[in-house]
Amino acid sequence: MKFNSKFWSPIAASILLLSCSNEKNVEEEVKTTFTGEKNEIKLLTLDPGHFHAHLVKKSMYEEVDPKVYVYAPDGxxxxxxxxxxxxxxTREEDPTSWELEVYKGDDYLQxxxxxxxxxxxxxAGNNKKKTANIKATIEAGINVLADKPMAIDAQGFETLKEAFELAEKNDVLLFDIMTERFEITTMLQREFSxxxxxxxxxEKGTLENPxxxxESxxxxxxxxxxxxLIRPGWFYDVNQQGNGIVDVTTHLVDLVQWESFPDKIIDYKTDIEMINAKRWTTDLTLxxxxxxxxxxxxxxxxxxVVSDGLLKVYGNGEINYKINGIHAKVSVIWNYKAPEGSADTHYSIMRGSKANLVIRQDAEENYKPELYIEPVEGQDIAAFEASVTKxxxxxxxxxxxxDVVKVEGKDSWRVEIPEAFRHGHEDHFREVTETYIDYLEQGKLPDWEVPNMLAKYYVTTQALELAK
Structure with a gap:
């Protein structure tokens, strides 16, 4: 074992860097069932090439052993x-106590x-091999918590289907990290719907007015x-990271299902109708x-994909489809850098027969997501306000x-959300992980989770086929 002090402080001595030839016997048998016992989850981390891999470990979990085995190519x-x-x-406030045993080598999966x-x-890393790696891990009888996307093309979708079949056979749980379900405005949009x-x-909606x-x-x-954030070069290669239409849109398609049909099974063969999709590039200078x-x-x-000195990345996409007869549209845009004072933004509207539920996150909201309740034409405004307040x-x-407050000069009400519920994006990784731990202890996912994950990746990967 060798510790390179050039890169690491003495405080990091708990991180064990093992050479490719080192072997270590496991002193105790690894459990395959979970009861909530302390440290019973023995965590493996495979190829942590994306920053989401470390955000899961920004917090400690009572059920997760602090010792984590990491397998990755060197780099x-x-x-x-x-x-x-x-x-x-080593942070001053609420430091974690992870101990990492690291294997570095090209045969990291094996x-x-x-x-x-x-x-x-x-x-959470390079998506080119991710789906195959997930399937191999499931086949070995190991549970998997995977960053999105779990599939980036139609072939990957077929492999993912096989992985879920193996998960059922081997009695293990495969689950993807859907952080946006824990964003408070999305949660409340769902509640009000x-x-x-x-x-x-x-509403059923139309292609022109879903x-x-x-939109993200x-x-x-x-x-x-x-x-x-320093991104790896392959992040800009759609053959390794995936097109934008199969990446961030995974969250959006998930939310369409999760909000519109809560706890309902979506069968992609009968409940999804693809209409059209398109993609376009973001151009970056060297x-x-x-x-x-x-x-x-x-x-x-x-x-x-370099032309006239510009790198052309297919990071942008739009999908139009129907789910259980309801028109839905999701779109994602990747710009290089946010204007000063702004940030990533999200827009969402659910159209009802009495009101629209709208999430906005623009300059007017100081780039903080806010939920608005806006009655449709023909509603008795006084009666509507009383109902909303109730x-x-x-x-x-x-x-x-x-609470709720009427927007000045408009028939619109903004939901006043206490700061205690406004958890940041990074905190949502802890919330997803805690949910997955609960599922492990129950020994199963909710009945709707697996078919709805398949429906989600069917939409994204079929959209890519349409866009091409």
Missing amino acids: PELTSYLKSIESYN KMLSEKKGNVMLT LIPEVFGEM AITK IHHFYKQVSGKT EEFTLSTGLEEFPDYLQS HVKELASTFEGL
Whole structure:
């Protein structure tokens, strides 16, 4: 075992960097069932090339053993991951206490499966091999918590279907990290859509005016955990990261299902009708690429999409489809950098027969998501306001301090959300992980989760086929 002090402080001595030839016997048998016992989850981390891998470990979990086995190819992504874990372990406020045993080598998957030192595998990295890696891990009888997307093309979707079949056969749980279900405005949009006196019934919508629309704007150059995010070069290669239409839209398609048909099974063969899809590029200069990745030139694998000195990334996409007869539209845009003072933004509208539920996150909201309740034409405004006020008070029994205020000069009400419920994006990774731990202890996912994950990835991967 060798510790390189050039990169790591003495405080990080708990992170064990093992050479490819090192072997270690597991002293105790790894459990395959879960009861909520302390440290019973033995976590494996595979190829943590995306920053979401370390955000899961920004918090500690009573059921998760602090010792984590990491398997990855050597390189800057692994180094970045280890530094992030060290920063969590050494922060002044509420430090974590992760101990990492790291295997570095190109045969990282085979090594993990042969040693089988854990019972839950976390993966968040290069998506080119992710689906196959997930299937192999499930086949070995190991539970999997995977970052999105779990499939980036139609072939990957078929592999994912096989992985879910194996998960059922081997009695393990495969689950993807859907952080946006824990965003408070989305949670409340869903809650209000279930109140007929306020929302009415979901409209069917049309192609031109869908019943539910979700739009997301992201940025390649951004801050994460207070530091500039350095992305790997392959993040800009759609053959490795995936097109935008199969990446961030995974969240949006998930929310369409989760909000519009809560706890209902969606069968992609009968309940989904694809209509159309399109994609387009974001163009980056070499200078922008270098600032984002630290690489001085475009790698060979990106040369085919460089034209006139600009890197053309298919990061943008739009999908129009019908789910249970309801028109839905999701779209994602990737810009290079947010204007000063702004951030990633989200827009969503659910159209009901009595009111529209609208999430906005623009300059007017100081780039903080806000939920608005807007009655449709023909409603008795006084009666509508009374109904909204009544039901907000009822919801306040669950969301303490929840209130509503009328927007000046408009027939629109903004939901006043207490700061205690406004958890940041990074905190949502803890909430997803805690949900998955609950599922592990129950020994199963809710009946609707697996078919709805399949429906979600069917929509995204079929959309890519249409867009091409």
